[in-house]
Amino acid sequence: MASRHHDIADDLRHQITTGRIKPGERLPSESRLAGQYKVSTATLRRALTVLQGQGLVEKIHGRGNFVRRPFRKITYVGGWGMLDPRTAADADLRVTVRTTALGARGDLTALLRVPDGCPLTEFLCLSYEGESPHSLARIYVPHDLAPNEVFGDGSSSARMEASFTVPNPPPAEVRETVSARLPTPDEASTLRINSALAVLAITRVAADTAGRVVEAALLVFPGDRVDAVFTTHHVIDQRETQR
Structure with missing residues (x-):
């Protein structure tokens, strides 16, 4: 059975790839997302780490998590x-x-x-x-x-x-x-x-x-x-x- 943080990552990934959450947009706070998915902050952060590793989300210190814009070479x-x-x-x-x-x-x-x-x-x-x-x-x-x-x-x-x-x-x-x-x-x-x-x-x-x-x-x-x-x-x- 897939762990809960993978389910959350899959849902956020779907929202990003379908354009529901747009490039450059700031995600809700980690505490708000944790409440929305009814999980601990630690579990929510593991989900965000998955998306960060895939290059979809970027965490900027002191500002929050943002959907990463596609990089041009x-x-x-x-x-x-x-x-x-x-x-x-x-x-x-x-x-x-x-x-x-x-x-x-x-x-x-x-x-x-x-x-x-x-x-x-x-x-x-x-x-x-x-x-x-x-x-x-x-x-x-x-x-x-x-x-x-x-x-x-x-x-x-x-x-x-x-x-x-x-x-x-x-x-x-x-x-x-x-x-x-x-x-x-x-x-x-x-x-x-x-x-x-x-x-x-x-x-x-x-x-x-x-x-x-x-x-x-x-x-x-x-x-x-x-x-x-x-x-x-x-x-x-x-x-x-x-x-």
């Missing part, structure tokens, strides 16, 4: 990490950027090829579609190369493209490591996703012509919100074509 173009401007514009994303000065530690020393304690600037970029987090980027730059005139200090807002701007001059080498994995607890909390939803994680390291790393970026996209496109250009030797 963006396109990540490999080779530098530019976002396709068409999909970025369609999604109408906004980005909050927070800058922090710190010293290189642990994995960052290897990624940026710098000694322990080397001064860095971290740009924590969190994109939103409406009020819902869409993607997360932690970008590390040697402190003397940090574009303070663009990002400033503290918190700010910017277009999505701002966190993927190509520096001038552009890097001579870009290395990207792409993996699909489960989110860390911090990533799941920040992006408000179920811990069972796979994310696309991209580690991007860019170096200049002298081999100095000018940026290391740790990008995290929930798997249902992004397509990644990588294109390889082969240089054909003219002598080969004349044979």
